[in-house]
Amino acid sequence: MKRALLLINIGTPEKPEREAVKKYLSEFLNDELVIDIPWLLRKILVNLIIVPFRTNKSTDLYKRLWTEDGSPLLVYQNKLVDKLNQRGDESGFTTYSAMRYGSPSIKDVLWEIDKSGCDELIVLPMYPQYATSTTLSTERAVNKMLKGMQNINKVRFVKQFYNHPDFIEAFVSKIRSYDYRNYDHILFSYHGLPDRQVNKLHPGVKSHTCSCHKEFPLHGKECYKATCYETTRLMAAQLGVDNNSYSVSFQSRLSNNWLSPFTDAMLESLLKKGKKKILVVAPSFVTDCLETIVEIGWEYESHFKSLGGEKLQLVESLNESDEWVQAIINITN
Numbered sequence: 001m002k003r004a005l006l007l008i009n010i011g012t013p014e015k016p017e018r019e020a021v022k023k024y025l026s027e028f029l030n031d032e033l034v035i036d037i038p039w040l041l042r043k044i045l046v047n048l049i050i051v052p053f054r055t056n057k058s059t060d061l062y063k064r065l066w067t068e069d070g071s072p073l074l075v076y077q078n079k080l081v082d083k084l085n086q087r088g089d090e091s092g093f094t095t096y097s098a099m100r101y102g103s104p105s106i107k108d109v110l111w112e113i114d115k116s117g118c119d120e121l122i123v124l125p126m127y128p129q130y131a132t133s134t135t136l137s138t139e140r141a142v143n144k145m146l147k148g149m150q151n152i153n154k155v156r157f158v159k160q161f162y163n164h165p166d167f168i169e170a171f172v173s174k175i176r177s178y179d180y181r182n183y184d185h186i187l188f189s190y191h192g193l194p195d196r197q198v199n200k201l202h203p204g205v206k207s208h209t210c211s212c213h214k215e216f217p218l219h220g221k222e223c224y225k226a227t228c229y230e231t232t233r234l235m236a237a238q239l240g241v242d243n244n245s246y247s248v249s250f251q252s253r254l255s256n257n258w259l260s261p262f263t264d265a266m267l268e269s270l271l272k273k274g275k276k277k278i279l280v281v282a283p284s285f286v287t288d289c290l291e292t293i294v295e296i297g298w299e300y301e302s303h304f305k306s307l308g309g310e311k312l313q314l315v316e317s318l319n320e321s322d323e324w325v326q327a328i329i330n331i332t333n
């Protein structure tokens with residue numbers, strides 16, 4: 001039995017240049033699970049409005065984000081794969097990296113895994129909290145590409161790990177390294193989703209009126225919002241911080257009909273309450289990327305300071321930390 005572990009994240013442009021960013025955005029946003037509206041409407045909205053209007057702004061952001069080695073999302077994931085492969089004898093699998101959009105593509109990497117004679121595949125979408133636009137989209141893409149494979153005959157998907165003790169502990173250990181008691185407040189900022197996508201998973205229960213911010217609801221197992229709040233409660237309990245010392249918010253919205261409270265509005269409201277030193281944790285991202293480094297670390301930070309805030313510190317993500325390597329081995333075994 002030869003086993004492979006495939007880590008799949010969202011993807012990033014090949015270069016921080018207009019054409020490459022346009023290609024990436026176009027592939028990403030034309031996914032029917034990402035912009036989940038009728039085909040014709042999606043084609044018009046994505047290709048005639050969102051992509052043409054967003055490409056320049058995104059290109060500027062990617063230019064600022066880019067490092068000598070490339071886009072952080074890809075660089076960190078490659079480092080993580082190297083570390084996991086150093087522990088291959090212990091874990092019992094060879095680890096590979098693919099991206100849902102762009103490269104390395106799921107198709108190319110699956111061919112490579114199949115050619116190596118691997119018969120068992122474990123797929124780890126790099127999203128702690130399940131969402132149709134990320135996890136399900138990844139699962140469908142893998143299943144589609146698996147059709148022509150010769151050797152892979154057993155496939156296992158890790159659906160989510162929002163409450164896995166080793167994931168929680170790996171993040172908590174990062175938070176601890178920031179001397180969190182010296183901040184006025186901890187903000188847990190998650191990637192947002194259209195309300196519509198959250199509501200679809202539990203018809204009859206609206207995300208705005210649900211009580212998942214207080215306790216895990218019965219309908220919650222696949223509810224992105226409920227799992228974000230549960231991840232937060234578990235981390236807060238490990239840190240020993242009380243309910244008044246932290247908040248939850250959602251970032252990266254494309255419209256106002258996305259999960260709220262929004263991170264920018266939350267920061268303003270915290271400032272009004274006299275919270276001038278904020279530690280921001282982003283537990284929907286296991287790898288630092290545009291959304292953590294630029295959006296939180298630079299944009300929210302400068303906005304917060306321009307309003308009179310003293311300090312906004314982003315907690316570095318799990319990236320290729322040893323705790324995360326161990327957590328992945330435990331989550332997937």
Ligand SMILES: C=CC1=C(C)c2cc3[nH]c(cc4nc(cc5[nH]c(cc1n2)c(C)c5CCC(=O)O)C(CCC(=O)O)=C4C)c(C)c3C=C
Nearest residue numbers: 010011012013034058073131133134191194284289290291
């Ligand atoms: C928790 C993970 C993520 C969810 C859920 C998610 C949903 C989602 N995202 C968009 C639109 C964009 N996301 C973009 C970047 C981006 N998104 C995630 C993760 C999740 N997205 C990551 C890790 C990244 C960073 C990639 C990188 O290169 O570093 C972008 C591109 C950047 C930009 O222009 O802002 C878009 C666009 C939608 C529409 C969506 C759910 C419907």
Ligand SMILES: [Fe+2]
Nearest residue numbers: 010191252291
């Ligand atoms: Fe996103």
